[in-house]
Amino acid sequence: GRTGMFCAGFDLKAFQQGAEVADKLVAGGMAMLTRLYEFPLPVIAACDGHAIGMGAFLLMASDNRIGANSDFQICLPETSISMPFTPVLLALIHDRISIAEKTMAVVQSKRYSPAESIAAGFLDKLVDQNRLMEEAKNLAKDLSALPKEYYCMNKRSLRKASLECMHADLK
Numbered sequence: 127g128r129t130g131m132f133c134a135g136f137d138l139k140a141f142q143q144g145a146e147v148a149d150k151l152v153a154g155g156m157a158m159l160t161r162l163y164e165f166p167l168p169v170i171a172a173c174d175g176h177a178i179g180m181g182a183f184l185l186m187a188s189d190n191r192i193g194a195n196s197d198f199q200i201c202l203p204e205t206s207i208s209m210p211f212t213p214v215l216l217a218l219i220h221d222r223i224s225i226a227e228k229t230m231a232v233v234q235s236k237r238y239s240p241a242e243s244i245a246a247g248f249l250d251k252l253v254d255q256n257r258l259m260e261e262a263k264n265l266a267k268d269l270s271a272l273p274k275e276y277y278c279m280n281k282r283s284l285r286k287a288s289l290e291c292m293h294a295d296l297k
Contacts, residue, residue: 130198132171135179138207153296155180156214160292162187163218163285166278168269172262173240174255177248179203183215185248186222189281190265193249194258199237200248206235213295217288223247 136155141148162169162184171188177200185191185200202219204211211219211232223231227246230236243249253261269277282289 130175132173132175132177132198133181133184134176135181135203152212156212156292157296159183159187159214159218160289160296163292164282164289166281167274168266168272168277170262170266170269172258173200173249174198174258176200182248183218186218190269191249192258192261192265193240193243193252194255195240195252196255198240200240200243200246201235201237202231203235205233214292217291221285221288 136151140151168190169188170190170192171185172192172194173185174194174196176198177185179202182200182202203209204215219228219232224245224247227236231238231246238246238248240249240252244251
């Protein structure tokens with residue numbers, strides 16, 4: 127990403143190149159999200175811009191999501207662009223998006239401000255834009271003090287059902 131754009135998701139023009147290209151792109155994206163979600167070490171996202179589609183899922187696959195308190199949106203546009211959710215995406219949605227916001231976020235493609243994104247489940251906290259990377263680095267330093275073996279074991283145990291569903295979809 128870059129300032130103002132965390133990730134805008136898949137290149138939709140690639141989908142116009144045919145089913146084979148689209149299928150390969152989606153399969154690679156689902157495998158990446160699964161690897162991130164089960165990664166044995168802490169995964170920290172520092173979001174300082176729009177997170178649309180796959181960008182929002184990258185946030186959901188991260189353990190900690192820190193957002194800049196600035197003007198951007200987070201959105202799952204799949205319904206509005208006539209795309210289905212894969213089982214990998216649905217597992218992340220079920221784990222991360224709040225019950226109260228699921229219909230609006232998932233079915234209605236609501237666009238969330240950074241502040242609204244916390245209650246929805248996309249972000250954990252907001253900090254000033256100029257402190258975003260410092261905050262992410264400080265969190266990484268703090269989390270690095272945790273025992274790696276138990277971090278991995280407890281993370282994978284917590285997410286076991288979702289990860290099983292995600293891996294089954296990748297086969």
